[in-house]
Amino acid sequence: MNVKGKTYRTVWLEKSRVKMINQPVLPFKFEILEFENAEEVAKAIKEMVVRGAGAIGATAGYGLAIAAANASEKYFAEEIGKAEKILKASRPTAYDLFYFTDRVKEAALSEKNAKKGKEAAIAKAKELAKKQVEMCERIGEQGEKLLERESRVLTHCNAGWLAFVDWGSAMAPIYKAKRAGKKIFVWVDETRPRLQGARLTAWELANEKIGHKVIADNAAGHFMQKGEVDLCIVGADRVAENGDVANKIGTYEKAVLAKENGIPFYVAAPLSTFDLGIKSGKEIPIEERSEEEVLFAQGKAESSGKTERIRLAAEESKAANPAFDITPAKYITGIITPKGIIKANNNEIKKIF
């Protein structure tokens, strides 16, 4: 997608180096970092230089591919195994990370010699990233059908291109609609506590020159009530067999409010987000993150221009910080997948697999 008029991806491979946009310094600084080996790539994932399941997966795939490319021919399998371990330990719960590294390793080791294995690893990492981009584009094409010539969309958190290699999930329909000449306006929930909406989604939209306004998460219901939201599109961290969706904290609130106000509420998700081992949202554990994310906020200090963390509440006060919530399927109008828009229920989910 566009950054100041130039086209970028979140992460890519260039001359045996993994290059990626440094996301923690966004939106105040646009910077490309490059990494030379699997250790560095794993560290970047751990420190959230890159985030979002899709983007993490592709990054790990590239990381293992450069490990293969740089491995000695004598200890080829051992060195790949070592790199794989390091990469998989970087964010142990991200499903895509495992999927990408497993495929790249398989490709590297299934060739008859190390030389061919190196080429195969690089080719596989590139192919998987390409497939992900295509899958997001399909989501975009499917979701675009939901958008009228003039649409006001509300989104929560960041399920944009920065969370994938390109296009994104929830944002892909918006980018497709823009390219089709439709006039789209986006309400961007700032998405406390980590503010991915204000920091990342708004930055993506500004670069794509799509009209948008950031709002306090508290204001989403007000704009729905006033009839200023035509539909909602959000991403998903996990979709259960019955269509219940785990996503960023606050998604459940917005879904209930959308239903109450008769506004369609869509979840956009690639197939890898569906977890067919999970019967319903009740089985999905909710990660409790550090209370500091709530007690503090981070941004660019007005006085110094530097990144600064500020405390918001009294030192005596504690906070609770569930990172995700569960939106029961009954609040979801449909799930936008690369294979079409389906209802959030067992039957329709089974059909696409």
Next chain:
Amino acid sequence: MNVKGKTYRTVWLEKSRVKMINQPVLPFKFEILEFENAEEVAKAIKEMVVRGAGAIGATAGYGLAIAAANASEKYFAEEIGKAEKILKASRPTAYDLFYFTDRVKEAALSEKNAKKGKEAAIAKAKELAKKQVEMCERIGEQGEKLLERESRVLTHCNAGWLAFVDWGSAMAPIYKAKRAGKKIFVWVDETRPRLQGARLTAWELANEKIGHKVIADNAAGHFMQKGEVDLCIVGADRVAENGDVANKIGTYEKAVLAKENGIPFYVAAPLSTFDLGIKSGKEIPIEERSEEEVLFAQGKAESSGKTERIRLAAEESKAANPAFDITPAKYITGIITPKGIIKANNNEIKKIF
């Protein structure tokens, strides 16, 4: 109420000076400011040293009382009129401000000489503040009946003692319950964009030694869904004839979520908050405040310990910032008034007037 074990009020009169807690520096610094004349008091109101309709009203009353006390006997009425004008211009939409200044002026000018007028003005300002405190205590007594021996209450924004002279509205039942030996736990919505929950309500609760946790506004629905909220109590900026309530942005969201989860949702309000000239919430105009409140956050910088404003979103992004929203009466279980707990409808509201 308690501040580090000592008892304070939000604002009081002491030797012809108006003293008040400096609220913008809370919760990181506890400081009492004093003001010698109506000009200084008006400036303090304008700069939000004191905020909350009830506290502003009492402050303005005290401001006019000291203006009367210091006025020349020769130009008594003129000087009071001048002070009144300055005070009324400080926050022109706050109803209580007008009510308090009008009563104090009336008291000053209805005596047969300036000397007696001065005494009457001081006495009236004190009496009005005392009445407000009593009214808040009545709200506390009424609302306390709703709280079981162990209750988990969710509140939004700050309708605590800092918003009045003492006790508060939404928080008064909690303080009464604590004193009755009940075990109360409070979920404190941080209340973006101005964070009155994180900054003020949590500070009040910490000082009263009442268990609480600050949460992102996004997490309120999640805790309701999980069955961890027994009831909600919020304040009100204005109550319409039909029971619709205008309150801090986000109140509507939490009310809808409470109803969806079968959780009682109460609004606490003194009689002065009811606006019987307004038929329904649709007639209440919503103040749109500066977008900077959303694009920035303010707190105590970790690096310097100083108050710092940080930018959260890209410089290219705009924000929308409605300060209030309307909660239709159908989402409100009851309104806690000094005269009892009533249903939010025309009939019951008429009865208490």
